[in-house]
Amino acid sequence: MKLQQPKNQMICFNLSTKALLAGLFLLGCAANAQEKSKAEDIKAIKSMCGCYEVEFNFAETFQYSKDGNYQPSKTKLDAGLEWVELVEDQPNKLALQHLLIVTDSMIVKHWRQDWVYENTDFHQFFKDKTWRFNSLPKSAIKGQWTQNVYQVDDSPRYTGTATWIHSDGRHYWTAVADAPLPRREYTVRNDYNVLQRKNTHEITANGWIHDQDNVKIIRDDSGKDVILAKEKGYDVYTKVADSKCQSARDYWKKNAALWKNVRAKWQTIFQQRSDLNLQTTVGGKPLYEHLFDLKPDAAKAESDKVIDSFLK
Numbered sequence: 162m163k164l165q166q167p168k169n170q171m172i173c174f175n176l177s178t179k180a181l182l183a184g185l186f187l188l189g190c191a192a193n194a195q196e197k198s199k200a201e202d203i204k205a206i207k208s209m210c211g212c213y214e215v216e217f218n219f220a221e222t223f224q225y226s227k228d229g230n231y232q233p234s235k236t237k238l239d240a241g242l243e244w245v246e247l248v249e250d251q252p253n254k255l256a257l258q259h260l261l262i263v264t265d266s267m268i269v270k271h272w273r274q275d276w277v278y279e280n281t282d283f284h285q286f287f288k289d290k291t292w293r294f295n296s297l298p299k300s301a302i303k304g305q306w307t308q309n310v311y312q313v314d315d316s317p318r319y320t321g322t323a324t325w326i327h328s329d330g331r332h333y334w335t336a337v338a339d340a341p342l343p344r345r346e347y348t349v350r351n352d353y354n355v356l357q358r359k360n361t362h363e364i365t366a367n368g369w370i371h372d373q374d375n376v377k378i379i380r381d382d383s384g385k386d387v388i389l390a391k392e393k394g395y396d397v398y399t400k401v402a403d404s405k406c407q408s409a410r411d412y413w414k415k416n417a418a419l420w421k422n423v424r425a426k427w428q429t430i431f432q433q434r435s436d437l438n439l440q441t442t443v444g445g446k447p448l449y450e451h452l453f454d455l456k457p458d459a460a461k462a463e464s465d466k467v468i469d470s471f472l473k
Contacts, residue, residue: 195304199278202306202325205332205364206255206276210245212406213368213398217241219345223391233390237345243271243398244409248417248424253278258420260409268412270420270453272318273311280307283320284437286339288354288380292317292437308336308360314449315423316439316471317431321360333363339378353377353389371396415457422461423452426468438473 217239224233242262249256259271279302284292307322321336340356341347355378363370373394379387403410430437441447451467 198304198325198327201327201332202278203255205325205327205334206257206306207247208364209257209362209369209398210247212401212403213243213245214401215241215243215399216395216397218395218397219373219392221390221392225388225390234346234350234392242401242405244406244413246410246413248273248421249275256424258413260406260413262406262409265408268409270313270416272313273315275307275309275311277307277309279303279305280322282431282434283307283322284317284431286317286319286341286355287384290341290439290441294434294436296434297322306334308334308362310338310340311427312449314447314452315420315427316448317427317437319358321358331363333361335359335361353379355380355386356392368398368400370398419455419457419459419464422459422464423468425461426465430468430472440471440473443470 217237219234219237221233221236224231244260244262246258246260247255248258255276256273257275258273261269261271263269279299281297281299281302283295283297285295287293302322305322305324307320309320310318312318319338319340321338323334323336325332325334337357337359340358342350342354342356346356357376357378359374361370361372363372371394373392373396375392375394377389377392379389439448443451448468448471451470452464455464455467
């Protein structure tokens, strides 16, 4: 006798199969959407490379000091020519090195920005040459890019994580990060010790914009903050012919090996996943001066030794 499967079991089976197929379809769509978004992110980040005429604009907007003698920072308007070199190009990491062209014979290795996809490990600036290690769960950084910004000597500066937004014809990324004082400030004042930065990087038809809403903070050892002032920053990068930055490209070819060794040393330090505290000077000189004094063909052991001497 031929046995028949009960109709209610067949219905349950059909519903379960449909639900499973629907779930798999939605997962596939979500994965495809994330990959498409990631590809747009990478395109936006890489578009910041090349030769740029840069306008640097900073103005203090509000003062909160109760000291009647408080002197606000002067408005800073400056300009320069920069080459942005892609020094690392990996599926989940892009490193962009900025080179400031003072003259054709004077190139300054400027700041560096690394972009890391779905990064969980962070060295976040606390105060006074100290960075605290922090780790986030993967669920907190899904689809996000970390921007790690480094000083001219490749020591850490600040870190922020956020999602790139591609909407209404705009392509931008915004994150908040605590940072040390920039050179334009620490060379003229010491009445605050943290610059909390709200950074927006937006790609434009002619280049890109680094828009900043900054808060000047006095932070004590317990982490208590007092706001001193606020500041607006607006840096405009306008793309020009790569030939205008040939001197910087030549400089980088000559010095790339040295700075690759320096980056590798710092990466080894970061992988220890612990707090970081640096000396301000050694032998009366800051770290960048020691590294800038090295020859382009200096051995890695030599640059490693310099960096080790600054670790507390």
